[in-house]
């Protein structure tokens with residue numbers, strides 16, 4: 548007998564096969580029991596007819612609890628009425644473990660309960676769909692850069708200094724010293740792009756976000772390209788090409804999962820480069836016209852981003868932020884000196900920022916001044932300053948937040964479902 552995965556049943560119609568999996572759900576008409584079996588690649592209904600199996604097996608099939616681990620054998624039959632179009636006419640049933648008290652039943656559970664049982668919650672159809680889209684998104688990001696000649700460079704997790712402000716640093720003991728969990732691999736990518744031209748890193752990043760919002764995790768994944776001889780304009784073009792590419796990939800490969808998530812794909816089909824661009828100054832005017840009390844000079848909060856992003860039906864870039872609301876490494880615009888050559892990409896449908904990036908300060912004296920102005924410890928940045936001493940060139944890059952992007956693509960209300968084991972202000976278990 549051949550062991551197969553449920554994803555492949557259509558190639559085995561009429562054959563006797565065996566599937567190793569778990570009982571997802573069951574129902575019965577009395578004479579026929581229907582066992583919904585999942586194996587990670589899909590689900591299939593096993594039909595257990597009275598008189599077609601032994602009385603023991605018939606009874607067993609109607610007594611097993613949800614998530615019992617089982618091995619089922621039988622003949623695959625195409626049946627338009629069956630969920631997925633195929634069913635298994637069961638001939639034998641082997642119970643690996645019988646379960647009677649699985650905590651997550653198909654009924655509704657509260658978020659706190661589900662979060663505390665995240666290790667089991669992952670088995671639900673909806674979570675499976677999200678995880679599969681996530682994996683495809685990761686692959687698409689990698690393919691995008693690999694196919695364009697970028698070299699993958701892994702950035703360290705233990706770091707000596709802040710990149711994105713000192714208020715969200717996680718400090719960890721490092722033998723007799725302290726280190727910080729990385730907030731971004733950017734500074735290391737700047738070093739690497741001076742060696743290799745076009746590079747990217749893709750790894751976990753950490754921020755001690757002290758507020759509870761639907762957009763913040765304390766551990767999240769970022770994909771960060773960095774390109775030598777690139778300016779703000781080239782950087783925004785790279786960002787939009789990436790977003791278009793990954794959205795097309797998900798539409799091509801993960802439609803079934805988007806269906807399970809009840810994601811209306813029309814807004815995703817509309818995503819096209821070039822993205823609309825709006826300067827920070829114009830965005831502020833737009834917000835004020837909409838009745839917001841937002842004042843020039845600060846960074847957008849979630850409500851401002853939502854207001855702006857509701858005005859577009861596809862992703863868009865906001866560029867030239869005031870210097871005061873962006874990080875020390877941003878290159879200032881020579882013309883105004885009040886703005887920096889940075890941008891954010893905001894997703895539509897109220898999702899807000901998914902990418903932050905821009906052109907980097909490449910002048911040694913300016914950068915030394917910024918480090919002092921931001922109150923950052925100069926010693927920790929000496930290596931970074933070397934990059935401006937030895938062959939400094941204009942360069943730019945950005946960071947795409949994997950979970951924010953996934954939340955938008957899947958139309959999820961909260962980031963907690965975008966990552967297998969979310970880390971939040973009040974959550975480090977399981």
Ligand code: 4AD
Pocket residue numbers: 710711730731732733754756762763764765767769771772900901902903904905944945946947948949950951952962
């Ligand atoms: O805008 P950010 O802070 O930019 C940087 O870290 C740059 N150093 C990146 C670079 O230029 N190489 O973060 C980039 C993206 C945001 O747009 C957002 O998508 C995501 O990272 N992000 C978060 N995602 C989840 N939880 C958080 N707490 C996040 N903070 C940022």
Ligand code: MG
Pocket residue numbers: 891900902903
């Ligand atoms: Mg940002």
